[in-house]
Amino acid sequence: MKKFIKWAGIVILALLVIVIAAGFIFRSKYQKMAKETFDVKVPVITIPNDSASLARGESLANSLCTSCHGGDLAGKDFFNDKTLGVVYSANITPGGKPKGWTDADYIRAIRYGVRPDGSGLFVMPVQEFNYMSDADLGSLIAYLKTVPSSDKPSPDKDFTLLAEIMAGAGAFGTLYQCTEMDLQDA
Numbered sequence: 001m002k003k004f005i006k007w008a009g010i011v012i013l014a015l016l017v018i019v020i021a022a023g024f025i026f027r028s029k030y031q032k033m034a035k036e037t038f039d040v041k042v043p044v045i046t047i048p049n050d051s052a053s054l055a056r057g058e059s060l061a062n063s064l065c066t067s068c069h070g071g072d073l074a075g076k077d078f079f080n081d082k083t084l085g086v087v088y089s090a091n092i093t094p095g096g097k098p099k100g101w102t103d104a105d106y107i108r109a110i111r112y113g114v115r116p117d118g119s120g121l122f123v124m125p126v127q128e129f130n131y132m133s134d135a136d137l138g139s140l141i142a143y144l145k146t147v148p149s150s151d152k153p154s155p156d157k158d159f160t161l162l163a164e165i166m167a168g169a170g171a172f173g174t175l176y177q178c179t180e181m182d183l184q185d186a
Contacts, residue, residue: 026168027161033168037118038178042104045134047142053135057143060136064128065092065144074150078123084163087122088155095149106141113178120176122157127177 048054061073068089070076075091090097098106105116113126129137159167167175 022169023161023165026165028168030164030168033176034120034122036120036176038112038114038120039118040108040112040114040178042108042112043134045103045107045138045141047103047138047145048135049142053139054143054146056136057139057141060140061143061147064140068125072150073144073147074152075154083160084166085157085159086155087157087159090154091150091152092144093147093150094145095151097154098144103141106144107137110140111137113176120178123175124177 065073068076068078069092070089073092074096075089077086078089079085079087092098098109101109101116108114108116109121109124110129111126111132112130113121113124115121132140166172
């Protein structure tokens, strides 16, 4: 019986070491992914300012942006779970994250999921925006520049250790969709 307990203890200890090592590897993978930067070739797109284009942009924002960024586009508590953490969507009004953005910065963020500094936007559904026509993208950007400004803060995501390990293991799918795109064929 003592021999069985000894070997069971060795097996349990070995499994524990494997689980801890895997957790470390997956967390490191997630942290590397979160710090990765991307060089995007941004096309020049005309940003219109006529009323028809602004109306089209409002329609696009209401159907494509408000579910994540809130009805006022000032961001919201997008995901909140005690065991995994909190993810807030960004305030995308002129007073929020896009403050000081150029047209190219908007294009880079919406179409490619990349911030002006080259870092990836977390869970930005760029697969939905990548093939949007230039006219629609221009209308959307024009509208976003006209929405009432909000100074509501956009806190950074706050993942728990468990969530970082799971993200690194791919349990949440692709969190930075820009990693799956050819950013130079813009």
